[in-house]
Amino acid sequence: MTVSIHEDYDPGCISLVPIFSDLSLQEMGEVAAITRERHVSKGETVYFAGKVSKELFVVHQGRVKISRITESGKSQVLRVIGPGEFTGEMSVLHEMPRTDFAEALQDSTMCVIPGDALKSLMKRFPSIALKVLEELSTRVEQLQARLEQNQHSSPEYRTARAILDLSGGSSELTLPMTKGDLASQLGMTQETLSRKLSLLQEQGVIYQPGPGVIHIVDRPGLEAVN
Template sequence: MLDPRESCTVCRGAPIDCAVCRVKELAICAVLSDEARRELAAIGASSRLETGETLFYEGDSATEVFTLTSGVLKLYKLLQDGRRQITGFLLPGDFLGLAFADRYICTAEAVTVATVCRFRRPAFLRLVHSHPRLEHDLLSRATSELAAAQEQMLLLGRKTAAERVASFLLKLETRLGGADGGRLDLPMTRTDMADFLGLTIETVSRTLSQFRRRGLIALSGKSTIFICDRERLAACAGG
């Protein structure tokens, strides 16, 4: 089931702590008793995903929910002719399963090598029902996701290409923990960025080049970006 020594992104401590830690990834550490944490850890199974591997498909019967413990995932929906909209990128600690009724409403695919902790839905739901604080935590997660979704609707419905790309870079930097001096390692391809922002790959590329020429960012390789002038970039992002 759980191998506590493998790719735990939060604690790097003793095995038992680490098993608990997978639960911690749900951010319910503070609200659950030790016993409840162990219950949760006991029904979870760790599983590794290669880049590009699909965790589940839109329309499949939703038999499992997951927490992402390492790597990056993308969620997307497709139109019949192949047009794609990525509805979100998931980072370690994120939960997959809030928006599922009996079927998955989107496809989940690994953007990088990733590790998830799998829970069978019936067992997970039983646990949720018997631990109101867990349900409370899930509700507060759903609330944040709704807020993010509304922000994204504003971006997709009303922002220009430059505003979309600037907003994306700044938000991603924040989510990734705004490391050293504005350095930002993009885990996803231009195609993924385009499908998230409702643009084409060419427009994303041109917009990044334009930001580079204007001195707002610097590019190094294909996936490293330095935010040189956060203030002007934020101005580009619109309000």
């Protein structure tokens, strides 16, 4: 399939996604031609676990939480994705029921790509398939590292490390999720997370001026928490 691309053509979220970065503007246009836009409100479920859905979901605007239900029946946050990041690829590749579910953390816009069309694109453009594999490998490594960290490191260390990672080098950050979701991702209760944040503030390494906002006052001190 070939589409006509004008000079002012904007491929939107397609151009934000690393797996499509090696495509030409014309080829991105072909991807965009099979993509539909979906708007989801804050708190709305993008997809449910247990269902087979042959679609790849790409975040164009907003943030989406990916979670799963543990054997004990609790919801565990796996990751939070933002613009240019995607989810749903495993169900597309293996045509198996989803093992996680996705929920919008804020009003968001998703670009939805049909699975069969995505597979055809992978055959035509091998770079897409390779980058999907690279992304999956990175996620597995990150998940393994987080599981090991949650099992073998202190709640203080996990809290400090999360602040540093989320700050992106800035001295101020607004949490991209609720404290409950962050606590779930770090393998602790919300009450424990709140206590550790208060302790870090008492130690003078951070300051919390308001809900969900953290100022890093002493970065070396925060990095030294163990």
